[in-house]
Amino acid sequence: MTDAPSPLPSDRAAQLAAEFGLKPDEYERVLAILGRAPSLTELGIFSVMWSEHCSYKSSRVWLRELPTKAPWVIQGPGENAGVIAIGEGLAAVFKMESHNHPSFIEPYQGAATGVGGILRDVFTMGARPVANLNALRFGDPKLPLTRRILDGVVRGIGGYGNCVGVPTVGGEVNFHPAYNGNPLVNAMTVGIARADRIFYARATGVGNPVVYVGSKTGRDGIHGATMASAEFSADSEEKRPTVQIGDPFSEKLLIEACMELMETDAIVAIQDMGAAGLTSSSVEMAGKGGMGIELDLDAVPQRESGMTAYEMMLSESQERMLMILKPGREAEAERIFRKWELDFAVIGRLTDSGRIVIRHQGRVEADIPLAPLESEAPLYRRPTAETPKPPVLDAASVPDPVGIPAALERLVACPDLCSRRWIWDQYDSMVGGQTAKRPGAADAAVVRIEDHARALALTTDCTPRYCAADPEEGGKQAVAEAWRNITAVGATPLAITDNMNFGNPEKPEIMGQFAAAVRGMAAACAALDFPVVSGNVSLYNETEGRAILPTPAIGGVGVLERVTQAVGLALPPGCELVLVGETRGWLGQSLWLREIAGREEGAPPPVDLAAERRNGEFVRARILAGAVRACHDCSDGGLLVAVAEMAMASGAGAVLEAPPAGLPPHAFWFGEDQGRYVLAVAEAAPLLAAARAAGVPAARLGRSTAEGALVLPDGRSISVASLRAAHEATLPALMEGG
Amino acid sequence: MKAAIIVFPGTNRERDMALALHRATGRRPLMLWHAEAALPRGLDLAVLAGGFSYGDYLRCGAMAAHSPIMRAVREFAARGGHVLGVCNGFQILCEAGMLPGALLRNASLRFLSMDCHMRVERSDTAFTRRFPPGAVFRATMAHGDGNYFADTATLDRLEGEGLVALRYVTPAGEATPEANRNGAARNIAGIYSENLRVMGLMPHPENQVDPEIDGTDGLPLFQSLADSLVAA
Numbered sequence: 001m002t003d004a005p006s007p008l009p010s011d012r013a014a015q016l017a018a019e020f021g022l023k024p025d026e027y028e029r030v031l032a033i034l035g036r037a038p039s040l041t042e043l044g045i046f047s048v049m050w051s052e053h054c055s056y057k058s059s060r061v062w063l064r065e066l067p068t069k070a071p072w073v074i075q076g077p078g079e080n081a082g083v084i085a086i087g088e089g090l091a092a093v094f095k096m097e098s099h100n101h102p103s104f105i106e107p108y109q110g111a112a113t114g115v116g117g118i119l120r121d122v123f124t125m126g127a128r129p130v131a132n133l134n135a136l137r138f139g140d141p142k143l144p145l146t147r148r149i150l151d152g153v154v155r156g157i158g159g160y161g162n163c164v165g166v167p168t169v170g171g172e173v174n175f176h177p178a179y180n181g182n183p184l185v186n187a188m189t190v191g192i193a194r195a196d197r198i199f200y201a202r203a204t205g206v207g208n209p210v211v212y213v214g215s216k217t218g219r220d221g222i223h224g225a226t227m228a229s230a231e232f233s234a235d236s237e238e239k240r241p242t243v244q245i246g247d248p249f250s251e252k253l254l255i256e257a258c259m260e261l262m263e264t265d266a267i268v269a270i271q272d273m274g275a276a277g278l279t280s281s282s283v284e285m286a287g288k289g290g291m292g293i294e295l296d297l298d299a300v301p302q303r304e305s306g307m308t309a310y311e312m313m314l315s316e317s318q319e320r321m322l323m324i325l326k327p328g329r330e331a332e333a334e335r336i337f338r339k340w341e342l343d344f345a346v347i348g349r350l351t352d353s354g355r356i357v358i359r360h361q362g363r364v365e366a367d368i369p370l371a372p373l374e375s376e377a378p379l380y381r382r383p384t385a386e387t388p389k390p391p392v393l394d395a396a397s398v399p400d401p402v403g404i405p406a407a408l409e410r411l412v413a414c415p416d417l418c419s420r421r422w423i424w425d426q427y428d429s430m431v432g433g434q435t436a437k438r439p440g441a442a443d444a445a446v447v448r449i450e451d452h453a454r455a456l457a458l459t460t461d462c463t464p465r466y467c468a469a470d471p472e473e474g475g476k477q478a479v480a481e482a483w484r485n486i487t488a489v490g491a492t493p494l495a496i497t498d499n500m501n502f503g504n505p506e507k508p509e510i511m512g513q514f515a516a517a518v519r520g521m522a523a524a525c526a527a528l529d530f531p532v533v534s535g536n537v538s539l540y541n542e543t544e545g546r547a548i549l550p551t552p553a554i555g556g557v558g559v560l561e562r563v564t565q566a567v568g569l570a571l572p573p574g575c576e577l578v579l580v581g582e583t584r585g586w587l588g589q590s591l592w593l594r595e596i597a598g599r600e601e602g603a604p605p606p607v608d609l610a611a612e613r614r615n616g617e618f619v620r621a622r623i624l625a626g627a628v629r630a631c632h633d634c635s636d637g638g639l640l641v642a643v644a645e646m647a648m649a650s651g652a653g654a655v656l657e658a659p660p661a662g663l664p665p666h667a668f669w670f671g672e673d674q675g676r677y678v679l680a681v682a683e684a685a686p687l688l689a690a691a692r693a694a695g696v697p698a699a700r701l702g703r704s705t706a707e708g709a710l711v712l713p714d715g716r717s718i719s720v721a722s723l724r725a726a727h728e729a730t731l732p733a734l735m736e737g738g
Numbered sequence: 739m740k741a742a743i744i745v746f747p748g749t750n751r752e753r754d755m756a757l758a759l760h761r762a763t764g765r766r767p768l769m770l771w772h773a774e775a776a777l778p779r780g781l782d783l784a785v786l787a788g789g790f791s792y793g794d795y796l797r798c799g800a801m802a803a804h805s806p807i808m809r810a811v812r813e814f815a816a817r818g819g820h821v822l823g824v825c826n827g828f829q830i831l832c833e834a835g836m837l838p839g840a841l842l843r844n845a846s847l848r849f850l851s852m853d854c855h856m857r858v859e860r861s862d863t864a865f866t867r868r869f870p871p872g873a874v875f876r877a878t879m880a881h882g883d884g885n886y887f888a889d890t891a892t893l894d895r896l897e898g899e900g901l902v903a904l905r906y907v908t909p910a911g912e913a914t915p916e917a918n919r920n921g922a923a924r925n926i927a928g929i930y931s932e933n934l935r936v937m938g939l940m941p942h943p944e945n946q947v948d949p950e951i952d953g954t955d956g957l958p959l960f961q962s963l964a965d966s967l968v969a970a
Contacts, residue, residue, distance in 0.1 A: 252748055430952070432753065
């Protein structure tokens with residue numbers, strides 16, 4: 001056995017380093033750490049570990065500004081997923097992660113493996129996945145390419161989630177031409193564990209076996225992390241081989257086998273093989289424990305013959321996990337994985353050398369000190385340029401070209417507001433038997449915890465057009481809306497995961513968007529006691545120099561003590577309607593402005609975080625007191641769209657009262673002022689009195705009826721059935737209409 | 739009632755089914771791994787739950803139908819035991835030849851996850867005696883291959899012998915094309931074996947058994963079994 005790796009010829013190494021995405025100064029650091037030229041395998045390891053995707057080298061300095069602590073936070077960012085205490089000795093484990101680049105190249109597999117990867121991040125910590133959500137952005141819906149990507153992504157998410165038996169309970173979808181070449185597929189998984197039985201990735205114990213379980217390793221996804229760290233160009237189709245192939249059946253077996261092994265105390269540490277596969281899992285686990293690690297690649301289960309060390313270390317084959325077991329527990333663990341018909345192999349040992357040493361066919365292929373691989377990793381404080389603040393649009397300066405009823409009919413049918421039923425109908429939202437509020441039933445999905453009365457409230461939110469106009473206000477609004485949606489079902493918001501999707505960070509205006517969005521998010525997290533416990537960053541979402549809208553997608557988790565406390569948004573007849581929160585008629589960046597007036601301009605609605613918290617706490621208290629029959633927040637489309645959504649959900653109607661004097665009607669009905677809720681209650685008077693006492697703005701908005709029409713203050717009537725028909729027709733016509 | 743749920747690699751609604759049986763009977767069912775060669779003594783009901791056994795690779799249910807335990811299930815049925823197959827379980831029963839016909843891709847060629855309504859075609863079997871005659875109930879369906887198919891002679895025989903268990907209908911009880919989302923022959927959602935002791939159906943009544951979650955429309959099916967199979 002040779003005990004030193006064979007360095008590449010130095011000119012060849014420098015050339016390959018550039019091909020693998022290492023900048024010249026980064027490559028110089030590699031040479032300094034090793035004291036020689038790297039071998040091919042070593043160069044592969046450095047390039048993926050230092051890729052934007054794995055190292056967060058452009059984003060880390062900013063992400064540090066986010067609040068990550070609260071008394072209920074068990075594990076913040078830095079592990080496979082975040083962990084919070086949710087009462088009764090239980091923990092919620094969750095994270096959201098992007099699979100944007102692969103989903104453009106190969107929509108079905110890109111989206112499917114995105115779901116598979118985030119599921120593994122959660123069950124690797126000992127939590128049984130109980131819910132999936134997603135946040136999707138697509139290009140112009142009129143383009144055939146957009147329809148093809150949307151179709152593939154939805155089939156991929158469904159194909160994977162339905163098969164593993166985890167319900168897909170919520171999500172959001174936006175369309176905008178800025179996503180034409182860069183769709184966003186952000187997948188979130190939430191799992192439940194016992195708070196005292198969380199599994200971490202920190203490897204300890206010299207001599208402890210390193211165990212590979214799951215599917216075999218093939219040549220798929222090699223350098224996927226590098227691909228995800230670069231812009232697209234016209235030849236991106238050629239990157240198809242870097243996309244991984246998912247097998248949800250193997251994932252289901254892997255979940256069950258891991259859950260069974262986790263019932264024992266055999267595991268020291270465990271991590272899934274996600275981006276950069278065997279490389280990142282072995283380097284991160286050993287690094288976190290301050291250990292060394294030796295791997296013998298001859299023992300790795302392989303799907304193809306003749307794989308090199310480089311290929312095995314860089315493969316992103318799916319449905320694989322790496323574990324450190326306690327000594328002598330291998331046989332017990334192997335029995336479980338064999339029962340589930342999965343591969344199991346001891347592929348190495350922990351050492352005290354502080355190095356990763358890779359052996360293959362009698363040769364040492366890599367020998368790298370772990371500490372500098374992490375500590376010397378590039379970290380950039382890239383130049384930022386602030387997005388200029390757009391002027392506030394005066395609502396009085398925008399005439400109403402079509403009138404209220406016509407605008408409402410068009411808005412409820414526009415791609416950003418139309419029914420998502422065509423999508424939900426392809427996702428199994430009920431498997432598990434705990435889904436109390438499924439998609440469309442409430443502002444947040446509500447999933448009960450098996451054998452408990454307690455339930456989780458889950459949502460994903462972001463309004464990219466606000467973020468593009470003012471990234472700081474947009475970042476703030478994304479967090480506030482997640483908090484609001486959880487509040488609107490009656491739940492207490494606890495924590496978020498963030499998925500930061502931006503363009504090329506080497507451009508100051510993009511880095512400026514990122515920094516400002518983080519600033520806004522941090523302010524909202526702090527004001528609402530809503531810390532970030534996990535997250536993911538996806539940069540370089542650009543094609544031929546055109547970036548996406550800045551999209552900091554937020555996944556929020558809240559808790560209800562009893563599932564029966566949850567309220568939905570469907571409007572019952574015979575109620576009084578109350579609007580909570582202040583309405584100033586903010587039309588800047590509203591959907592009305594874009595869809596009806598044909599303008600995308602102005603400052604987005606500001607979020608008053610003190611008012612947000614006060615209004616939300618008031619609404620939640622009324623819901624928990626049992627005084628609220630239905631509740632819906634006012635977001636995209638404003639107040640009248642919110643009322644229409646409540647009516648369409650039940651078929652009931654409403655008679656609405658005149659807006660306050662001094663506000664143009666279209667600004668009152670379609671303005672997107674923040675921090676507002678529509679409540680349906682048996683009697684408005686006690687609610688209004690309580691609001692006055694609490695200093696919360698609230699006004700009677702009207703009453704609901706069994707008639708199935710929205711009656712405006714001027715007497716004009718809009719049929720709820722025809723609104724619903726228009727609302728439901730858009731996506732099927734787009735996707736099935738040919 | 740002593741019930742067992744057979745778990746194949748890829749079964750994923752076994753927990754839902756266990757909750758439903760527990761709610762109806764007060765007893766937790768046994769979970770049986772597919773590699774077992776025998777069913778436990780004194781068993782009253784064997785359940786094949788929903789999911790994607792063997793990943794639905796090859797054909798839905800085709801590989802599970804050849805699992806070691808299916809020989810025992812077939813013998814159990816031949817001795818007069820009761821068997822319930824839901825969704826992938828129905829597909830397995832058809833693949834195993836224990837029920838006639840086959841489940842094809844949905845007519846839309848898409849996975850369908852939504853509520854449907856079913857009409858109980860006879861309420862005198864061990865599976866339906868708690869339903870009033872002609873009852874219509876709501877259930878979740880979640881499948882890609884639920885389009886029931888059999889040749890005309892088989893369909894005529896099923897109808898003639900009263901072996902159609904459930905049909906997709908409107909909430910008002912009419913078997914219209916609109917109510918038949920997956921395109922099943924004659925709106926058939928579920929069928930019986932000749933001795934009425936094996937039942938297969940595509941939708942998931944086990945997801946409608948809890949008033950706190952999504953109502954109790956499906957509960958009478960499990961209560962019927964509990965009433966009928968009181969022996970144990």
